[in-house]
Amino acid sequence: MTPNVAEHPIARLVPRETPGFDRDRAEAAVEDLLQALGHDTDDAHLGDTPRRVVSALREMLTPEEFSFTTFPNEAEYDEVVIVRGIRFTSLCSHHLLPFHGVADVGYVPGDRLVGLSKLARVVDWHARAPQVQERLTVQIAEELEERLAARGVGVVLRAEHICMSMRGARVSGTTTVTSAFRGELATDAAFRAHFRAAGMSDQEEPWRTS
Ligand SMILES: [Zn+2]
Structure with a gap:
């Protein structure tokens, strides 16, 4: 039997504590x-x-608090759900300069579905911290894996780093691509190929200003 929503209290992602703030x-x-x-x-x-x-x-x-709302997967949907092109901005831990781009986030549901906007909220929640893109990618995947008990999770981030375009190498227009696949999205080649095909192509980079 599909579990009832009431049996799954809505999880809340709350702002991280910063007791030392002065x-x-x-x-x-x-x-x-x-x-x-x-x-x-x-x-x-x-x-x-x-x-x-x-x-x-x-x-x-400072991340914004939100409810990670899930619903019973009554239709027993068993393919990949993907929200592509989630725009995000974060600050790189090394220079405190922005990096910005798009995230493709998807999952293969188990018993629960998540409200689609919550996938964007999870990206934003983890982006609001001093970050490195590799860790941000893994944290988003792990958060979804843990909260959703999905059969598979996939996250691809494409971003331009201002610390690379305005200083140091001073190369603009580069894209750093990172990915994290878990569960059946890591092990099932067909699911993974579908995820890649449905994601943003390297030619589609709407976040770019130039
Ligand atoms: Zn940097």
Whole structure:
């Protein structure tokens, strides 16, 4: 018998605790950084920058709470469900500069289906942290695997890293592709080929600004 929704309390993904957050200290540190870099913080456009930078970082690094709502798979759907082209932005752990792109997220259901928008929410939840793309990919896959008890999970991320285009190698227009496949999406070649075919092609990169 298909389990009842009531038997599966809705899981909530809540913001990570940041007990050490100290706004005054953070703002003073940004002002210090600007001055130590040789910039005049009395400049009309830099005066309020420490407050703005701290607010922006808090927003970008704090995930939004949401309910991971699932439903009984009454129709016994047993093919791949895929949401492709989920746009995301994150901050790279190494430079605190953005990387942004699209995620294709899919699964092969077991007894439960998940609300489709929740797949995008999971991507955003994990993206709002200092991240490396490889770890972000794995965390999204593991989160879905754990919460959904799916037969298979697949995640492909394509992103451009600003730390690569604005500094260092200064090459723009590159795409870093990472993937994580679990369960039957790792072991079943047909499922995996279907996932790849349904995902974004390298020619479709709508997040690009140039
Ligand atoms: Zn970086």
